[in-house]
Amino acid sequence: MPPPPRDDSRPDRRAFLAGLAGASALAWAGRSMDALARPVRPTDFGDVLTKTIPSTGEAVPVVGMGTWITFNVGDDQALRDHRTGILREFFRRGGRMIDCSPMYGSSAEVLGYGLSRLETTDGLFSASKVWTSWTSGGPEQIGEQRRLWGVDGFDLMQVHNLKNWEGHLETLREMKAEGQVRYIGVTTSHGRRHDELIRVMETQDLDFIQVTYNILDRAVEDRILPLARDRGMAVIANRPYRQKGLFRLFQDKPLPPWAEEQADAVTWADFFLKFIVSHPAVTCAIPATSQLPHLRENMAAATGRLPDEKTRARMAQYVETL
Amino acid sequence: MAVSVTLPYSAEVLQAFLAGYHESIWPAQIAAVLLIAALLVVLARPTPRTTRLPALILTAFWAWVGGVFYMAELTHLSFLATAHGAACLGQAALLLGHAGRGPEPVAQRSRARLSFGIGLLVVALGVYPLGMAVWEGSAAAWRLAGVTPVATALLTLGALILGPGGRWTAGLLGVIPAAVLAWAAFTAWVLA
Ligand SMILES: NC(=O)c1ccc[n+]([C@@H]2O[C@H](COP(=O)([O-])OP(=O)(O)OC[C@H]3O[C@@H](n4cnc5c(N)ncnc54)[C@H](OP(=O)(O)O)[C@@H]3O)[C@@H](O)[C@H]2O)c1
Numbered sequence: 001m002p003p004p005p006r007d008d009s010r011p012d013r014r015a016f017l018a019g020l021a022g023a024s025a026l027a028w029a030g031r032s033m034d035a036l037a038r039p040v041r042p043t044d045f046g047d048v049l050t051k052t053i054p055s056t057g058e059a060v061p062v063v064g065m066g067t068w069i070t071f072n073v074g075d076d077q078a079l080r081d082h083r084t085g086i087l088r089e090f091f092r093r094g095g096r097m098i099d100c101s102p103m104y105g106s107s108a109e110v111l112g113y114g115l116s117r118l119e120t121t122d123g124l125f126s127a128s129k130v131w132t133s134w135t136s137g138g139p140e141q142i143g144e145q146r147r148l149w150g151v152d153g154f155d156l157m158q159v160h161n162l163k164n165w166e167g168h169l170e171t172l173r174e175m176k177a178e179g180q181v182r183y184i185g186v187t188t189s190h191g192r193r194h195d196e197l198i199r200v201m202e203t204q205d206l207d208f209i210q211v212t213y214n215i216l217d218r219a220v221e222d223r224i225l226p227l228a229r230d231r232g233m234a235v236i237a238n239r240p241y242r243q244k245g246l247f248r249l250f251q252d253k254p255l256p257p258w259a260e261e262q263a264d265a266v267t268w269a270d271f272f273l274k275f276i277v278s279h280p281a282v283t284c285a286i287p288a289t290s291q292l293p294h295l296r297e298n299m300a301a302a303t304g305r306l307p308d309e310k311t312r313a314r315m316a317q318y319v320e321t322l
Numbered sequence: 323m324a325v326s327v328t329l330p331y332s333a334e335v336l337q338a339f340l341a342g343y344h345e346s347i348w349p350a351q352i353a354a355v356l357l358i359a360a361l362l363v364v365l366a367r368p369t370p371r372t373t374r375l376p377a378l379i380l381t382a383f384w385a386w387v388g389g390v391f392y393m394a395e396l397t398h399l400s401f402l403a404t405a406h407g408a409a410c411l412g413q414a415a416l417l418l419g420h421a422g423r424g425p426e427p428v429a430q431r432s433r434a435r436l437s438f439g440i441g442l443l444v445v446a447l448g449v450y451p452l453g454m455a456v457w458e459g460s461a462a463a464w465r466l467a468g469v470t471p472v473a474t475a476l477l478t479l480g481a482l483i484l485g486p487g488g489r490w491t492a493g494l495l496g497v498i499p500a501a502v503l504a505w506a507a508f509t510a511w512v513l514a
Contacts, residue, residue, distance in 0.1 A: 072331050074399050075337035105330045105399040289334070 001270035009245060025157045030206035044223050048094030051283045052088055053183065054232040055207045061123055062277040063302035064097030065090055065295075066288035071100070071107035086295050091121060093299035099210075099236065100149075100288045101129040102141055104136045108148035116150050126151050127236070129187060131160035135167030142175070156208055157181040162193055162200065169204055183207035189238055191219045198223060206233050213237040213282065214246060215275045215319050234283040241287055253322045262311045264304030269294070273301035275315050278308075326357070331399050333513040335437070340463030341394050347469060350386070354468030358447065359384065365443075365484045370425050373486040377421035377495075380478050383468040384414035391471060406505075410471065413478075413498040420495060426486040435483055442480030446473050472506045475499035 050059035059093040070086075074081035090098075100108050108128070115121050128145045130138045142157060157172050159165045165186055185208030188197050201209060201224070209228055211220045214237070227237045241247060251268055259265035263274050269287075276285045287298045307315060331339070333436045344351065349480075357379050359433040386391030449464040450473055467473035478499045482492040 068329055069332055072399055073335050074331075074339050075342050076335070079335065079338060103330070103401050105401065111397075 014109060033048060045117040048299075049277075049304075049306065050245065051234075051277070051285060053234040055183070055234070060174075060234075060284055061094055061096050061302050062271060062306075063095065063282045063298055064099060064125070064127075064236070064284050064288040065095055065298075066135075067098065067100045067107040068104050068288055070288040070290040071110045073110055074106045080110055080113050083110055083290070084117050084277060086116040086289065086292060088118055089109070089292055089295050090299065091118065091123070093296065094302065095299055096123045097127055097156075097236075097284060097286065099127040099238070100145070101131055102145060103129070103131045103160060105261075108145055110267070112148045112150040122183065124151075125155045127156040127158065128154050129158045129160035130168050130172070131163055133164050135164060135171065138168050139175075140172045142171075153180045155181070156183040158185040158187045158208065160187055162186055162188060162196055165200055165204075166234040175270040183234075185233075185236075187236075187238070188212070191217060194219065194224060198227060201227050201231055206231075208234045208283075210236040210238055212239045213276055213279070213285075214240050214242055215272055215316060216242060216246065216249075221279070225279060230283045234294055235281050237282050237285040240273055240276050240285040241269075250319060250322055256318055258276055258311075259315070262305075263307035263315075265301075265307075267297050267300070270301045271315065272313035273298065274306050275312060277302075278306035278312055328408030329509060329512045330401065334409075335399065335461045336513065337458050337460075339396070339399055340465075343391070343470075344394070344462065344464065344466075347390065354383070354386075354466055358467055359431070361481060362443070365385040365439075365481060368486055373426045374421045374424070376481050376485050377417045380474075380481060381414045381417040381421060383474050383477070384410050384417060385476035386438055386469055387471050387474050388412075388414060391469065406471075409498055409501070413495075416495055416498070420487070420491065424490060431484065442476055442483065444505075446480055450476060452496050471502050475506075479503075 011088075048061045048063075049062050052059050058184045071083055073083060087098075098111065100111055102108065115124070126149060128142075128149070131142055132138060132141055142154070146153065156163055157175065158170070159168045169184065169186075172181060175181045184206075185206050186197065186200055188194065189210075189212045191212055197209065197211070200206070209224070211224060213220050213225075213235075217239070225235060247268060255265065255268065255271060259271055263270075265274050266319055273285050273287065282283035287294075289295050289298060325354070361376055364372045364379075382384050388407040392403045392407030392410060395403075397407070413421045430469045446467050454463070455461040467477040476499075479496055482496050482499075485494075
């Protein structure tokens with residue numbers, strides 16, 4: 001079924017809101033300094049909010065993009081060109097971080113196809129993964145990902161789902177020392193293997209962790225997010241929409257009026273993403289999409305104000321009542 | 323939920339993949355259709371001299387589905403394709419082993435067995451591919467038995483039921499095709 005038509009005039013309103021937000025951001029009381037995302041890189045659509053990577057202080061936009069399923073389109077020319085359009089729009093709206101994995105079928109190849117056709121990929125923050133049981137296969141797999149993306153090196157290389165993390169982290173540390181990757185990390189998802197993740201976080205020097213975090217899946221709030229803050233690790237939130245699950249549950253329900261008043265959340269995408277990225281320990285969320293209107297909505301969530309602690313609690317409570 | 327971990331593509335992409343697959347394997351489809359016709363003839367008029375033929379034809383189909391459909395083609399989209407391909411090659415080996423056991427007596431087929439077997443063949447060769455084409459609004463991704471897995475699994479089960487072997491043979495050789503159908507049902511549920 002074709003997607004419902006969207007209101008494309010919204011970005012202008014966004015830009016206005018973002019301007020207001022910029023002026024009022026510093027005066028905004030009740031927020032910790034970490035939660036105060038900074039607007040940078042003005043685009044045609046307003047400032048994109050960023051957060052800093054603790055290990056270096058580098059800023060990244062609070063909304064990036066995942067590629068699981070959405071970019072796995074194989075050889076189909078029309079679909080490849082369509083996804084190139086998604087990439088173009090992503091950069092146009094100030095996006096930077098793109099996350100992929102060798103597990104995602106043809107996604108890396110399709111990404112490389114799209115990136116090579118864009119006029120500019122300025123600011124690309126490439127995040128991929130290593131996903132093999134054999135330590136010796138790691139460098140080869142990373143090299144293959146580099147070739148598919150068409151990049152010289154990755155900004156972030158993660159151990160996918162903690163698979164053979166002992167072996168791969170050693171490789172990644174060497175690559176980082178040689179300048180082949182800038183940051184290293186590990187990922188988990190679906191709330192699995194949290195105890196093991198905590199052990200890894202406590203014992204290893206990591207720049208990033210990637211975990212599932214959304215308004216309904218909040219298990220990481222108890223121990224993992226505080227630990228990431230203590231250990232100075234950036235946090236990427238995957239499955240921010242629970243794979244469409246959140247939209248299925250809530251899209252027919254009304255957004256509360258206070259969501260716009262207090263956090264510039266005028267769509268459910270805003271509501272879900274702003275909830276995630278306003279957590280003080282979270283650096284960014286990486287929603288995946290195969291549709292331009294959705295991409296626009298997702299990137300719009302990286303503009304305007306973020307909810308403060310009180311509003312976050314209200315948001316979580318609100319979805320529980322629905 | 324584990325569902326999203328197991329299926330890395332969308333329905334739209336699967337359809338596009340199948341259309342591209344048909345283009346890339348052409349004219350293998352002609353061979354598949356001729357072999358299907360031969361299979362139907364042998365099943366309709368079994369003689370002691372032809373009892374090994376169904377298993378041999380099905381061996382070729384499963385070897386193709388395992389080696390070409392899964393391991394050479396779908397592997398670009400799905401990390402699970404290698405395992406699925408291996409299971410299909412296993413089925414081909416089982417069928418070949420069965421064919422190698424020599425001729426079997428042509429058994430009398432009960433009315434129920436005949437109806438069930440023929441019903442499965444009709445679904446494999448007609449209802450299922452036609453239904454998918456109508457659903458998708460295009461025949462470009464035609465689910466042709468012999469070169470695509472679900473139609474091959476349905477055809478195999480029909481042939482096993484109609485074929486000369488007894489219940490045990492059909493049961494043993496039907497495990498992997500039944501698993502393919504179960505996976506297909508799961509896939510359809512996820513993609514729907
Ligand atoms: N272990 C790991 O390392 C791991 C595990 C899971 C995920 N990840 C990463 O995290 C990324 C995100 O997770 P995910 O893809 O599983 O799930 P997700 O981002 O929560 O959800 C993606 C789904 O949401 C839909 N969607 C996106 N924007 C929308 C909008 N504005 N309105 C309505 N629907 C929208 C998309 O459909 P449309 O295409 O129709 O827009 C897509 O089906 C992945 O792509 C991957 O890069 C990593």
